[in-house]
Amino acid sequence: MSAPIESYGMIGDCRTAALVGRDGSIDWLCLPRFDSDSVFAALVGGPENGRWLIGPRDGGEAASRRYLDGSPILETRFETEEGVVELIDFMPPGAAGCDLTRLLRGRRGRVRMRMELSLRFDYGKIVPWVRRAEVAGRRVLLAIGGPHMTVLSTAVETRGENERTIAEFEVGEGEEIPFTLSYAPSYQEVPAPADPREALRATEAFWRDWSSRCEAAGKVRKALGERAGEAVTRSLVTLKALTYAPTGGIVAAPTTSLPEAIGGARNWDYRYCWLRDATLTLIALMDGGYYDEARAWRDWLLRAAAGRPDQLSIMYGLAGERRLREWEAPWLAGYAGSRPVRIGNAAHAQLQLDVFGEVMDALHQARAGGLPESEPGWALQSAMIAHLEKIWRQPDAGLWEIRSERRQFTYSKAMAWVAVDRCIRSVENFGLPGPVEHWRRLRDTIHADVCRRGFDSARNCFVQVYGGQELDASLLLLPALGFLPASDPRFRGTVAAIERELMVDGLVRRYDTQETDDGVAGREGVFLACSFWLADAYGMLGRRRKARALFERLLDLRNDLGLLAEEYDPEAGRQLGNFPQAFSHVALVTSAIRLANEAGAEERSPSAAPAEA
Numbered sequence: 311m312s313a314p315i316e317s318y319g320m321i322g323d324c325r326t327a328a329l330v331g332r333d334g335s336i337d338w339l340c341l342p343r344f345d346s347d348s349v350f351a352a353l354v355g356g357p358e359n360g361r362w363l364i365g366p367r368d369g370g371e372a373a374s375r376r377y378l379d380g381s382p383i384l385e386t387r388f389e390t391e392e393g394v395v396e397l398i399d400f401m402p403p404g405a406a407g408c409d410l411t412r413l414l415r416g417r418r419g420r421v422r423m424r425m426e427l428s429l430r431f432d433y434g435k436i437v438p439w440v441r442r443a444e445v446a447g448r449r450v451l452l453a454i455g456g457p458h459m460t461v462l463s464t465a466v467e468t469r470g471e472n473e474r475t476i477a478e479f480e481v482g483e484g485e486e487i488p489f490t491l492s493y494a495p496s497y498q499e500v501p502a503p504a505d506p507r508e509a510l511r512a513t514e515a516f517w518r519d520w521s522s523r524c525e526a527a528g529k530v531r532k533a534l535g536e537r538a539g540e541a542v543t544r545s546l547v548t549l550k551a552l553t554y555a556p557t558g559g560i561v562a563a564p565t566t567s568l569p570e571a572i573g574g575a576r577n578w579d580y581r582y583c584w585l586r587d588a589t590l591t592l593i594a595l596m597d598g599g600y601y602d603e604a605r606a607w608r609d610w611l612l613r614a615a616a617g618r619p620d621q622l623s624i625m626y627g628l629a630g631e632r633r634l635r636e637w638e639a640p641w642l643a644g645y646a647g648s649r650p651v652r653i654g655n656a657a658h659a660q661l662q663l664d665v666f667g668e669v670m671d672a673l674h675q676a677r678a679g680g681l682p683e684s685e686p687g688w689a690l691q692s693a694m695i696a697h698l699e700k701i702w703r704q705p706d707a708g709l710w711e712i713r714s715e716r717r718q719f720t721y722s723k724a725m726a727w728v729a730v731d732r733c734i735r736s737v738e739n740f741g742l743p744g745p746v747e748h749w750r751r752l753r754d755t756i757h758a759d760v761c762r763r764g765f766d767s768a769r770n771c772f773v774q775v776y777g778g779q780e781l782d783a784s785l786l787l788l789p790a791l792g793f794l795p796a797s798d799p800r801f802r803g804t805v806a807a808i809e810r811e812l813m814v815d816g817l818v819r820r821y822d823t824q825e826t827d828d829g830v831a832g833r834e835g836v837f838l839a840c841s842f843w844l845a846d847a848y849g850m851l852g853r854r855r856k857a858r859a860l861f862e863r864l865l866d867l868r869n870d871l872g873l874l875a876e877e878y879d880p881e882a883g884r885q886l887g888n889f890p891q892a893f894s895h896v897a898l899v900t901s902a903i904r905l906a907n908e909a910g911a912e913e914r915s916p917s918a919a920p921a922e923a
């Protein structure tokens with residue numbers, strides 16, 4: 311039986327990430343990059359597809375667990391009749407060989423423990439050749455499969471059993487027992503094991519330094535309380551952990567094929583860099599006060615975009631790779647039987663017009679935030695607008711990446727407006743060169759088109775596609791994008807329609823999968839980012855109490871470690887979809903900052919606060 315998605319914690323080194331269960335089993339890890347083949351795939355299969363368990367010999371789950379302050383270093387506490395043991399799991403950023411480190415600390419009594427390491431390369435399939443060796447005077451266990459090699463270093467006695475490495479040992483009060491699993495290409499020198507205690511010190515220092523620079527969390531804590539401040543810190547740390555440090559790319563999530571409905575086929579690979587998700591992540595990081603990541607991402611974008619804007623992809627590999635061919639791994643049973651497990655993502659070949667808007671908005675905000683100009687950056691933006699001018703009237707797959715026929719999505723057109731608007735603002739505010747009069751006319755044309763064809767005057771709401779009936783929660787973003795003021799009756803009408811038709815138990819679906827033919831069978835959960843967007847819309851409409859109540863409700867849905875997947879099943883009370891997902895954490899940070907700003911404004915001038923509707 312699969313453990314609930316929200317029962318996992320994530321650890322990572324800004325190159326890849328692992329998911330750790332409450333029983334001390336690492337059920338998901340790809341090495342050495344987020345998008346590499348997995349070595350542990352039990353998450354989307356079973357223990358036979360690879361995992362690394364360290365826990366009490368008699369089994370059982372954590373009594374409690376937490377992240378060490380401002381870091382993705384996970385501490386899992388086991389309490390048994392024999393005593394208490396803590397397991398510290400972490401991955402040092404910048405280590406030569408992706409050193410997944412597990413440090414056991416005896417806190418009370420003497421606890422019998424079990425370790426079971428089952429390495430399966432190539433997404434749970436290939437059993438490696440395992441042998442003992444000595445490196446830098448230390449005994450290690452090498453596991454080799456094709457181009458991959460892992461090196462297990464521990465002082466604990468291990469034995470082979472049924473193609474797994476087993477250890478049974480005891481941890482007494484005050485004792486520390488480390489395990490390190492490092493990665494290296496199999497054709498290179500075996501790396502010398504790092505000192506695990508020193509690695510922990512360095513990892514703690516790295517994250518302490520990073521999270522202490524978070525400007526937004528303090529502001530949110532002051533305005534909305536301790537819980538909201540902590541949620542912002544945790545979300546930003548999670549977003550940082552989803553960045554791929556060597557290139558500046560950002561993944562949408564570290565997993566593939568966690569289902570949007572249990573047992574369903576809406577299972578996708580998120581281990582890539584979407585322009586949409588990455589730019590939204592970047593804006594959240596900048597809102598949090600982090601600009602180094604913004605510079606790294608801007609440079610990543612310039613490299614990935616290459617020389618011709620008509621060749622821009624909507625997503626890339628972590629270093630800007632374009633071929634993300636989608637295939638299925640039939641030997642994996644899927645999370646809770648949800649098949650297929652997909653590797654790669656066919657959405658990479660789609661036309662999604664909104665990405666122009668998201669990219670332009672992020673680059674504009676980076677400029678407004680003081681990021682030093684890069685000459686090719688503006689040249690790329692100007693070329694992108696010239697290309698967008700030619701294609702914005704085309705139907706596309708939309709931000710939800712529908713797999714059926716292309717359509718005239720209202721949100722895509724509104725984002726084309728955003729793209730042109732932000733370029734005009736860059737000319738106006740930063741004196742950059744460009745045919746601004748021409749762009750102003752283009753901006754007006756797109757705006758008029760959206761208001762005429764994307765609005766249903768009979769129902770007084772914006773609709774998902776031109777001339778259609780269906781609703782779409784992305785249209786909650788129109789005022790935040792600057793497309794319309796929130797007070798516009800057409801926006802009020804859109805919020806009312808979404809409340810009527812897309813809400814389930816107070817949370818928001820992105821669209822109705824029974825109404826919209828998105829090319830995929832089955833239903834899905836409510837979409838967490840869209841639910842945060844509704845809270846934002848309430849705030850902008852002056853419905854502050856509702857905004858705050860919805861925001862607090864969404865905070866309740868996080869797991870005990872503060873992590874969110876993409877979706878939620880209100881009936882089952884379970885998280886759904888890839889985990890943890892950047893989109894959801896971005897939306898959390900944005901809502902928190904918005905609510906804090908609104909609360910601040912109200913405090914400064916209480917009489918200016920609009921009446922609660």
Ligand SMILES: OC[C@H]1O[C@H](O[C@H]2O[C@H](CO)[C@@H](O)[C@H](O)[C@H]2O)[C@H](O)[C@@H](O)[C@@H]1O
Nearest residue numbers: 562578584586587655657709710711712
């Ligand atoms: O709903 C079908 C699509 O689902 C995935 O896309 C979703 O995730 C993306 C990454 O977070 C996000 O950018 C997009 O807005 C979401 O709809 C999947 O990646 C697609 O292949 C699939 O068609």
